[in-house]
Amino acid sequence: MPIVTFLPSGKKVNVPSGTTLFEAARQAGMPIASSCSANFVCGRCNVQVVVGRHNLSEQGQPEKALLAREKHPPTDRISCQTRVMGNCSITTRYW
Numbered sequence: 084m085p086i087v088t089f090l091p092s093g094k095k096v097n098v099p100s101g102t103t104l105f106e107a108a109r110q111a112g113m114p115i116a117s118s119c120s121a122n123f124v125c126g127r128c129n130v131q132v133v134v135g136r137h138n139l140s141e142q143g144q145p146e147k148a149l150l151a152r153e154k155h156p157p158t159d160r161i162s163c164q165t166r167v168m169g170n171c172s173i174t175t176r177y178w
């Protein structure tokens with residue numbers, strides 16, 4: 084199973100392939116911003132991918148548009164829409 088590492092703490096969680104980053108953070112007990120309960124509306128659950136971008140689901144146009152609308156860097160990922168396919172490390176401004 085893929086391992087998601089949360090930086091800077093280094094906390095790790097094993098998740099089944101296909102789990103969203105949002106779900107992985109919740110399973111690890113990491114706080115993750117949201118005001119839409121992972122319904123791909125608010126754009127607050129963005130995370131920065133430090134390692135393993137290639138191990139995540141592709142970033143579609145709707146995700147790019149939401150990142151732009153919320154003025155997040157285009158390299159961020161909307162965690163409730165991004166699925167883990169292999170090992171990766173992520174962080175946020177508030178961890």
Ligand code: FES
Pocket residue numbers: 116117118119120121122123124125126127128161162163164
């Ligand atoms: S939790 Fe609202 S867009 Fe992800």
